[in-house]
Amino acid sequence: MQFNSLAFLVFFPIVCALATFFSPHCMKKTDPAKLQRIRHIMLLLASYVFYGWWNWKFCFLMLLMTAVAFFSSQHYSRHGNKAAVWLGVAFPLVVLGIFKYFNFFVGSFCDAFGIVNPGTLRIILPVGISFYTFQSLSYTIDVYRGKLKAEEDFVRLALYIAFFPQLVAGPIVKAEHFIPQLYEERNINIKNIEIGVQIFAFGLFKKIVMADNIAVFVDAVHAAPGAYSAATLLLSAFAHYVQIYCDFSGYSDMAVGCARVLGYDLTRNFNLPFVSESISELWSRWHISLSTWLQEYLYFSLGGSKKGNVRTYVNLMITMILGGLWHGAAWTFVLWGALIGLAQVIERFVKRNFKKKPKGKRPVPMRILSMLLTTSFFSLMALLFRAKSVAVAWEMFVSILTLQPGINHIGFWPVVSIVLVIFCCICAALRSRKLGQRSIQGYYPLVDLSTVKGLVIFFTFVGLTLGLAYTGESPFIYFQF
Amino acid sequence: MKKTLQWLLKAFVAGCIALVLLCAFCMLYYNVPVHHNNPSGATDYVWESHKFYSRGIDGFALGRTNNEGHNNLSDYHEGDAIDILLMGSSNMEGFNVAQDKSTAAVINQLFEGEKFCYNIGTAGHTMLNNVKNLNDALDKYQPEEYVIIECISMDYDYEAVQAVVKGTFPDNASHSGGIIGLLQRLPYLRLFYTQFFKDGALAFGAGKDEPAAPAPAVEREYSEIVSPLLDMVAESCENHAVQPIIVYNNTLMLREDGSLYSSTDTDKLAAFSQLCEERGICFVNVIPSFIESYEQSHKLPYGFSNTSPGGGHMNAHGHSIFAAEVCAAIREMEA
Known part of the structure; x- marks a missing residue:
């Protein structure tokens, strides 16, 4: 889905309407913390719809990358195991390497040494992979460096990586900048x-x-x-x-x-x-x-x-x-x-x-x-x-x-x-x-x-x-x- | 609630003011007259008469239609002598270039008063529309010497040609009445419609005027398809004692190395030319002159600074070559 498309013109007001509906302004009797969690889940689902609009299969790739970042960081945080950090860093890089660079490096290597190309992978580049890979890396490294605590809530981390406004072409949001916002009461308002x-x-x-x-x-x-x-x-x-x-x-x-x-x-x-x-x-x-x-x-x-x-x-x-x-x-x-x-x-x-x-x-x-x-x-x-x-x-x-x-x-x-x-x-x-x-x-x-x-x-x-x-x-x- | 209503009222007032400002801007940027059906049948429709127009899309032009709603520097009154009648598509209409740079205007300049060319070229008028309207156009304008019909494609659909022959080929529709007609008078809404609802309005390429021929159900010889069309041209012109001239042009494409080429099927072109010759129709192909001029001066016959280079309608350079070719053909016939 592109911002300048009719689909987005319908999608975004629906998301805004739902976010408004699940706000303390509309649901005065409901616990604000509960509402916040509902909003996060709703925004996460909306983000996956936004991304899946292009090709739903790659939603699983993003989900897998999120899961690796989540569990590796938690593992490091609880046990201090550096191997978990290595996994959290290496996995997104390997995925990025396969999807984006494998054909380029194999082709260039074969050209340089006059080797007959054994064949390239027939894969398409998932939209925005370079962006959400870097966001995932940012989170894992920040946890390793002690700038952030490992996130206990999977939805929060998934929303940070998949947040639809910046999902496919940035800006590349750093975890330390965005995740704290998910702990604050952030609502739609006139201003x-x-x-x-x-x-x-x-x-x-x-x-x-x-x-x-x-x-x-x-x-x-x-x-x-x-x-x-x-x-x-x-x-x-x-x-x-x-x-x-x-x-x-x-x-x-x-x-x-x-x-x-x-x-x-x-x-x-x-x-x-x-x-x-x-x-x-x-x-x-x-x-x-x-x-x-x-x-x-x-x-x-x-x-x-x-x-x-x-x-x-x-x-x-x-x-x-x-x-x-x-x-x-x-x-x-x-x-x-x-x-x-x-x-x-x-x-x-x-x-x-x-x-x-x-x-x-x-x-x-x-x-x-x-x-x-x-x-x-x-x-x-x-x-x-x-x-x-x-x-x-x-x-x-x-x-x-x-x-x-x-x-x-x-x-x-x-x-x-x-x-x-x-x-x-x-x-x-x-x-x-x-x-x-x-x-x-x-x-x-x-x-x-x-x-x-x-x-x-x-x-x-x-x-x-x-x-x-x-x-x-x-x-x-x-x-x- | 009161605040919301106040804001909505402000937004309504602001929206009206903004629309006025946008219309004022469009008066100079994109102000196209409204068209209505032409009762004479010389064209499917005509634009409003004596109407100021401006265009900042696909060329830059300001001008005023004549008393009949056609793009001519002078008015036409019944009985006025016309030597050459020019029929064609939006290219011949010439709304994309200054009025004195259009083909008809340049032909008049080249003949220096010796002959007078009157332009009834109208957007959306393909060869088929023009042949369908030819008899009525000749009845109305009674040109004394020539009728020029612009042709922008060599591909014709048998069924469509048969519809022209049988008189069932549909007119380009006009919607000048009612609320649609009223809304068209707001230049900004016209621009908005052109931008978002009119198919191909921004898909540059004058060739778009000619609908692509669908795959034929029965394979037919090219001459079998085209001959009835050319027979109609020859017959109408013979009845009105006027010499027909069919002029072929189409957009050209650039190769990566910078050379210019035409995608026209040369076999069809040769066959079309032969069929014209057999019927006494003068056939002029301006494409070789376009390419020759490009090779000498690097100037493209199509496109403007606000289109893709070489894309869009015919520019002033293209019009001048087109007119020069027509004049040369006329002089050769008269020699």
Whole structure:
């Protein structure tokens, strides 16, 4: 089920109605703790329906992964047996490896050594497996590290892993952030609906107006890269960066909005990456839930920056390469991760050895130049993210550098979206300056829906979203991960 | 309860204001006239007369229909001399390009007053619709020299062609009356309908105008299927002493290496051309010129900056090639 589908339009109000019905507001005489448990069970069932809508068989896989995390953590908690933790960590990784990476590694190995491929597994990638695997790992590791107590209630843990707003494409919620919310009295109320609905609408606009309309242009260029001029290829690179951002951050916004309506808070996943002045900063503003997950559970586990410069660089590279591979089982993603990692290594090296002035005192034109350079680099990397193979990405890159002649197609939606993104960045910069924030912070431009003015703005925005939407088939990009 | 009612009232007022704002936006972004049945039968329907239109989807265009509801720069009054009558689909209608860039307008520019071309191209009018309407169109407009019929497919269904011959081929329906007609006058609701309820409205490709032929129950020779259609064209034109010109065009596709190609069945194309020649119908295939122009200038004949490259309706470049080809064919016939 997708957020921008008719099925969800029916599903979500039913879930909200049930959650409202099983709240202390409606059932004043029932024990609140009992009601809370009923709500959790209802939300868990709803989450499995949401997931099973795509393919019900994989519900059992998610259930199995939850069960392994639950029992291994409990076993470790009660008996201090590290083998249980190993099982809790290894099992999700093995499942992920089989479903997502087995064919890729076997194929690559056979290609490298000229061996006849013994055959690949005929399996489909379960939607969202990369996301709920990481959530399961987060829980087991947090229990092992003593940040969390092993959960005694299976429903709570299952709901944390399967909570439908963030199930198939994140944000990757950490156990220590979400499970405590399940112990609190969280209900649907007017304020949450007001905020949640607006955040959802904001995400919907990003997805169906901006990302999907840009996709028409980007898909066409990548279908026949040899046909287009260097300028068009370059525009497609920038457009694809904006497209991925709008697609994924749009989904994240919708997830945050849905969760908010139900009374839960999900972590922020994007924070205006276009205003980043360095790749390191960009990585802290882009897919924040993944970057912090990798930092906390991988980079720090490898030693982080505490074991000398060289080891820091190596750790960074390993983290980024695995981060690239997380996105997909293809060499394009591996190279993408490696190049982003390399850029961060170079940045660290330069910063450590040559940089003298503190960042805050840099003049505005220099900061804008840094933003442009960072955006340009990430946009060119987006070619790798989208291209069919490394060779095709390289050909496109060469075509840009050699000013290849071809079709000049300056897509309307890519240009409009880029202008809109710049406008939003300026608004955010002015707001951050006004509020005295140290760095530019993105924000949701929420209005007061209890006033006619606020309602007019909101209805007009929703009307524009539906009127300008791309109404063809267009799945979320991150579903494939 | 009182608070809820107050909020609902506010929401209603806000909804009305928002609708007004959205309609104002759509006046420039997507404002299509309402169409109604054409009593003359020259086309299945006509748009409202002297109506401002705008389009920000599948091209950008602003304009005004003429007194008859067709897309022409000038009005038509009964008895006005017309040298060339242009019939066709939404491509010929030309609502996706500036009015002076449509095929009919460019033909008039190329003939510099020597000949006058009048455009009755209408969206949704396939070759079958146009042949069905041909006799009525020639009766009404009495073109003195030529009638151009745009053709966007080489695939025809035997049953559909027979329906045209027998006069049972259905018209494109109009719903200009009642509440539906009233609602269509709100530009935002029109846009909303186009977005979510009208099949294929956003599925780019002018070729969509021609319904795909279903698998035939009985295998028939191509000439057996098409001949009755072309016989009708030849007969109607002979009765009205006018030379028919059938012009073929269709969307083209890009290969990964950048070359442009047509998916048209070349055998059918050759057979169609031969059948036209046998009946004295001038047949013009503009696709080779489209491809040649692309190879020279990298310009595609279809598509706009707000569509997929090469997708969507014919653009100004395509119209100019189309018009030039028609003019060249006319000059060749007159030479």
